[in-house]
Amino acid sequence: MSTTRVLPRHLPDPQSYVILPELISKEPLGPAVRHGDNNWGDIVRWTFNALLIAEEKGVTKANIDEVKASTTDPEVKRLLGTEGEMGKMMGLNNAWAYDAVKAVGNYGEIFEANLGTKTAVGLPRGLNALWSKGGLQYAPPLR
Numbered sequence: 685m686s687t688t689r690v691l692p693r694h695l696p697d698p699q700s701y702v703i704l705p706e707l708i709s710k711e712p713l714g715p716a717v718r719h720g721d722n723n724w725g726d727i728v729r730w731t732f733n734a735l736l737i738a739e740e741k742g743v744t745k746a747n748i749d750e751v752k753a754s755t756t757d758p759e760v761k762r763l764l765g766t767e768g769e770m771g772k773m774m775g776l777n778n779a780w781a782y783d784a785v786k787a788v789g790n791y792g793e794i795f796e797a798n799l800g801t802k803t804a805v806g807l808p809r810g811l812n813a814l815w816s817k818g819g820l821q822y823a824p825p826l827r
Contacts, residue, residue: 732823737759759827
């Protein structure tokens, strides 16, 4: 079994830390918000789901404007704010998901930029991959 080197900047000797390859547990951990702030909770959960949907649909930071101008997929239209009122239902503008993907990319892009195999952490997607690629990540339809 191999290990993955972790190079956190704030540790005194980053080379002495590793991510072990063993799977210790498989808990469904995700974004959390303060209890009672339901609107903020909805925004956080749906933004996470939107980032997953963007990855599933092939919408990236680089191609989002082209996709927005040419897509005929109703879910992608809702995702990018050209159809429906998902944002309005959360007190946001309808381009909220477009803005998120345009700023930081889809879920896969975010994972690769911060944790992926080409970063100091060097973590493979594994169970963090989309369900369609052998992982556990999936989002409900954006309706």
